[in-house]
Amino acid sequence: MSREGFKSGFVSIIGRPNVGKSTFLNRVIGQKIAIMSDKPQTTRNKIQGVYTTDDAQIIFIDTPGIHKPKHKLGDFMMKVAQNALKEVDIILFMINAEEGFGRGDAFIIERLKEVNTPVFLVVNKIDQVHPDDLLPLIDRYRALYSFAEVVPISALQGNNVETLIEQIKSYLPEGPQYYPTDQVTDHPERFIIAELIREKALHLTREEVPHSIAVVIDSIERREDSHTVYVGATIIVERDSQKGIIIGKQGRMLKEIGQRARVDIEALLGSKVFLELWVKVQKDWRNKLSQLRDFGFREDEY
Numbered sequence: 001m002s003r004e005g006f007k008s009g010f011v012s013i014i015g016r017p018n019v020g021k022s023t024f025l026n027r028v029i030g031q032k033i034a035i036m037s038d039k040p041q042t043t044r045n046k047i048q049g050v051y052t053t054d055d056a057q058i059i060f061i062d063t064p065g066i067h068k069p070k071h072k073l074g075d076f077m078m079k080v081a082q083n084a085l086k087e088v089d090i091i092l093f094m095i096n097a098e099e100g101f102g103r104g105d106a107f108i109i110e111r112l113k114e115v116n117t118p119v120f121l122v123v124n125k126i127d128q129v130h131p132d133d134l135l136p137l138i139d140r141y142r143a144l145y146s147f148a149e150v151v152p153i154s155a156l157q158g159n160n161v162e163t164l165i166e167q168i169k170s171y172l173p174e175g176p177q178y179y180p181t182d183q184v185t186d187h188p189e190r191f192i193i194a195e196l197i198r199e200k201a202l203h204l205t206r207e208e209v210p211h212s213i214a215v216v217i218d219s220i221e222r223r224e225d226s227h228t229v230y231v232g233a234t235i236i237v238e239r240d241s242q243k244g245i246i247i248g249k250q251g252r253m254l255k256e257i258g259q260r261a262r263v264d265i266e267a268l269l270g271s272k273v274f275l276e277l278w279v280k281v282q283k284d285w286r287n288k289l290s291q292l293r294d295f296g297f298r299e300d301e302y
């Protein structure tokens, strides 16, 4: 669909782990589509949120944090992120006002210098700092890169988020409405369901299980004459000890993960859900690219 004066484009959100990228996306899109966690580096997949108004459509790409590569997952995602940056209309470089400048930011700025896309410096978590401290912080970043705009926000409380949206719109080219108005994400339900399960598993096991959890959806079936959707999923961990933690005493932890995930999946699908969860150990899955592909990380999609 193409309308006179209608603007549209792609916006990539980048930033160090935990700066608030998912919180921002969730606030703008108004639906729980990105995994949220107090632990860093949980947003591994590209998540697209689509924000549509009468006069514009913004397609957000929640690019995974750019880190120095540590193992192959790092390398792989770095490449994905770098490619994504070249193809978008605007990059939002989000920083955490509370934490200030860090080496991770310096690293990202080096990557930004390799692309021509306009970059907004989005200073998040301003609810946590004194206004007097903001300007010196912004100057520190400005000394390193010429940002198209600088916008302080609080993604959590919503301060200035609308202003940021308006500024994004003003940079977008005229273009078609790529997605229907009611579409908030182009990911198949499968992906969102996997993220919801992963979120519950990470949340409930907190300190005991690191980020080496992947969730694969084995099946989603709506059986005829039934209002129930049957979902089968496997939680993949790296070690036997993690499998034990996920399952818990007499299966209690797995049951809890399943119950909590089911509530969210029911809200997502708008129907009753029967969720069956399995746990599987696959050693060192993060270092095996072929398996990453099996888990849905596909380089050619980007």
Ligand SMILES: Nc1nc2c(ncn2[C@@H]2O[C@H](COP(=O)(O)OP(=O)(O)OP(=O)(O)O)[C@@H](O)[C@H]2O)c(=O)[nH]1
Pocket (backbone or CB within 6 Å): 015, 016, 017, 018, 019, 020, 021, 022, 023, 024, 035, 036, 037, 038, 039, 040, 041, 042, 043, 064, 065, 124, 125, 126, 127, 128, 153, 154, 155, 156, 157
């Ligand atoms: N006080 C405050 N906290 C915030 C704000 N935005 C996000 N947070 C908190 O910061 C933490 C991390 O937020 P996320 O949105 O998960 O961060 P992220 O950048 O998506 O993190 P990764 O998934 O690791 O890349 C959460 O506990 C949020 O509630 C904000 O504006 N103010």
